Amino acid sequence: xxxxxxxxxxxxxxxxxxxxxxxxxxxxxxxxxxxxxxxxxxxxxxxxxxxxxxxxxxxxxxxxxxxxxxxxxxxxxxxxxxxxxxxxxxxxxxxxxxxxxxxxxxxxxxxxxxxxxxxxxxxxxxxxxxxxxxxxxxxxxxxxxxxxxxxxxxxxxxxxxxxxxxxxxxxxxxxxxxxxxxxxxxxxxxxxxxxxxxxxxxxxxx
Amino acid sequence: xxxxxxxxxxxxxxxxxxxxxxxxxxxxxxxxxxxxxxxxxxxxxxxxxxxxxxxxxxxxxxxxxxxxxxxxxxxxxxxxxxxxxxxxxxxxxxxxxxxxxxxxxxxxxxxxxxxxxxxxxxxxxxxxxxxxxxxxxxxxxxxxxxxxxxxxxxxxxxxxxxxxxxxxxxxx
Amino acid sequence: xxxxxxxxxxxxxxxxxxxxxxxxxxxxxxxxxxxxxxxxxxxxxxxxxxxxxxxxxxxxxxxxxxxxxxxxxxxxxxxxxxxxxxxxxxxxxxxxxxxxxxxxxxxxxxxxxxxxxxxxxxxxxxxxxxxxxxxxxxxxxxxxxxxxxxxxxxxxxxxxxxxxxxxxxxxxxxxxxxxxxxxxxxxxxxxxxxxxxxxxxxxxxxxxxxxxxxxxxxxxxxxxxxxxxxxxxxxxxxxxxxxxxxxxxxxxxxxxxxxxxxxxxxxxxxxxxxxxxxxxxxxxxxxxxxxxxxxxxxxxxxxxxxxxxxxxxxxxxxxxxxxxxxxxxxxxxxxxxxxxxxxxxxxxxxxxxx
Numbered sequence: 001x002x003x004x005x006x007x008x009x010x011x012x013x014x015x016x017x018x019x020x021x022x023x024x025x026x027x028x029x030x031x032x033x034x035x036x037x038x039x040x041x042x043x044x045x046x047x048x049x050x051x052x053x054x055x056x057x058x059x060x061x062x063x064x065x066x067x068x069x070x071x072x073x074x075x076x077x078x079x080x081x082x083x084x085x086x087x088x089x090x091x092x093x094x095x096x097x098x099x100x101x102x103x104x105x106x107x108x109x110x111x112x113x114x115x116x117x118x119x120x121x122x123x124x125x126x127x128x129x130x131x132x133x134x135x136x137x138x139x140x141x142x143x144x145x146x147x148x149x150x151x152x153x154x155x156x157x158x159x160x161x162x163x164x165x166x167x168x169x170x171x172x173x174x175x176x177x178x179x180x181x182x183x184x185x186x187x188x189x190x191x192x193x194x195x196x197x198x199x200x201x202x203x204x205x206x
Numbered sequence: 207x208x209x210x211x212x213x214x215x216x217x218x219x220x221x222x223x224x225x226x227x228x229x230x231x232x233x234x235x236x237x238x239x240x241x242x243x244x245x246x247x248x249x250x251x252x253x254x255x256x257x258x259x260x261x262x263x264x265x266x267x268x269x270x271x272x273x274x275x276x277x278x279x280x281x282x283x284x285x286x287x288x289x290x291x292x293x294x295x296x297x298x299x300x301x302x303x304x305x306x307x308x309x310x311x312x313x314x315x316x317x318x319x320x321x322x323x324x325x326x327x328x329x330x331x332x333x334x335x336x337x338x339x340x341x342x343x344x345x346x347x348x349x350x351x352x353x354x355x356x357x358x359x360x361x362x363x364x365x366x367x368x369x370x371x372x373x374x375x376x377x378x
Numbered sequence: 379x380x381x382x383x384x385x386x387x388x389x390x391x392x393x394x395x396x397x398x399x400x401x402x403x404x405x406x407x408x409x410x411x412x413x414x415x416x417x418x419x420x421x422x423x424x425x426x427x428x429x430x431x432x433x434x435x436x437x438x439x440x441x442x443x444x445x446x447x448x449x450x451x452x453x454x455x456x457x458x459x460x461x462x463x464x465x466x467x468x469x470x471x472x473x474x475x476x477x478x479x480x481x482x483x484x485x486x487x488x489x490x491x492x493x494x495x496x497x498x499x500x501x502x503x504x505x506x507x508x509x510x511x512x513x514x515x516x517x518x519x520x521x522x523x524x525x526x527x528x529x530x531x532x533x534x535x536x537x538x539x540x541x542x543x544x545x546x547x548x549x550x551x552x553x554x555x556x557x558x559x560x561x562x563x564x565x566x567x568x569x570x571x572x573x574x575x576x577x578x579x580x581x582x583x584x585x586x587x588x589x590x591x592x593x594x595x596x597x598x599x600x601x602x603x604x605x606x607x608x609x610x611x612x613x614x615x616x617x618x619x620x621x622x623x624x625x626x627x628x629x630x631x632x633x634x635x636x637x638x639x640x641x642x643x644x645x646x647x648x649x650x651x652x653x654x655x656x657x658x659x660x661x662x663x664x665x666x667x668x669x670x671x672x673x674x675x676x677x678x679x680x681x682x683x684x685x686x687x688x689x690x691x692x693x694x695x696x697x698x699x700x701x702x703x704x705x706x707x708x709x710x711x712x713x714x715x716x717x718x719x720x721x722x723x724x725x726x727x728x729x730x731x732x
Contacts, residue, residue, distance in 0.1 A: 027694060030693045034689065037420070041423075046428075260500060260501045261561075267508040268548075271512060276515070279518055280518075280538065283518070284534065337561055
């Protein structure tokens, strides 16, 4: 049979020779190999000081974006929460009052927006579902905590700061393709959805 | 009374030997008995050192405390003997054991009576316990008993191996 | 013995040496735990502990503090006296062995001789064997007193392994004693003076390498090191004989293993690799310098053998129990007996008998 790699070895059940029975040559050979590893380059990455290169589109801790003027983009439509397979996102909507136009872009906003980081699987479906370009996953890593409750991130941790210099840069994610995808009138990820077909299948089920 | 260091050591060691020896018999838990027996052996090894027989002391510790007692302990721990598993002995057998034990008493008394008064002496020749001296005595004056005892041990070993070996007939 | 202490003022030196030796043994053992982790890491292309202090050299202190801070648990059903006695014996016997090892040549300062050996008993080698054979009790008593099946099985394994390998070790030592002709450790060291004399090496290793090999394998088994580390086997016996131990009592068991390793390395370098002797030691005129280099050489050899112990641990998988017993009883003991006989014959025919 053709082997997939040329590394496979035929198992031999022949009697061991005297030298093999001594085991000592084999042991010394093994020790030579381990000794050679003593001088090899170490593969350890000393984490907080050194960081392993990560992909540009790495999916880490979420951010709730503000627009150019500093108003929150999120309108508490709940699509992210629906899209979330781990059911990690919860929110409470509220109506924008007069005088809050600088804070919230739309007339409805999320008064409470919570992501449970222990539930989140960092799949990025929330990002994909968002029609307002409000939620993005970033390359930041969710730090460890001592209490489970501390992993439920509220708006204080999720919304990016008002200060323009402290904004979280997600430009790598807002590529032309992504923007076009988002701005498609029918939402590109729904384009396979045909209302007529859906009704048909419902009828046939009846 | 002016005691020398050797004498103090002798009395301390003797006390340890006798007390732990008694505890070997009086302990209800067999593991304790074995442990007290080990203490006894150490005390006896101490006596050997006081008599300037270091070789004998070392061999005593290696053979008795280090090997034989480990095997004793091994077996007792394996069997997990304790007070609850102790078999009930009939009264007559206890009585018989006491009488059998008491028969040893006249022997002891007789031996003590006939023996001369023990005089503690500091051996002048400190080489007496050395391996060289011991070897010369063993291989000249006591050659025959020495060789005979080695034959005895060999036969004991062969017997143990025979007992431990599975008989081919039974397994078939 | 008595006259020695009573006359000519009290000689404090041996007692000071005992304290120094005690501290060195513990220090070396502590840093052996660090070295073990570091060696393991380096052999596996990792970095090892490097956070506590530069290169992680404060790691043993952190480990020790952690061990002391842990909760001390004595199982309710255990035998409390023996439970405490177990690790105490293990530690005691580990530390006792260092007394007869000559750590260097005599140091002469202002005409006063300082011996770098606590006591030169004329049965030093037997003393070593005796103390080693007592070391089994620490493990056995601890394992039995825990009142735990796994601990008991681990203890039984440890003791049967140690007894089995003691026999081969004893016979190989007898061979060594035969061609050195002495039971004194100091004399064994002196006989290996220098490196080359009368057209041959002076070190015992070159006189009979097989003795060294058997002794080394037995030393691995006696210290419960890989490939003979069966007493503590996670898959079969949970933690082995120290399953029920916690806090510093567990620490004592682990520590005793490292002290044992240090002492056996010292004994190996003393018996077979010349101890404090080094090549061209006669070319140096300054006696004090020779002594100091000698101490350094002794420790260098010891450290090297500790490294070899670790090197083996991170190379070879462990034996199965029947393989271990086969190796001990069917290979090493006959081999050491044959070696003993051949050595005797060679000595008889070359006329090296006294």
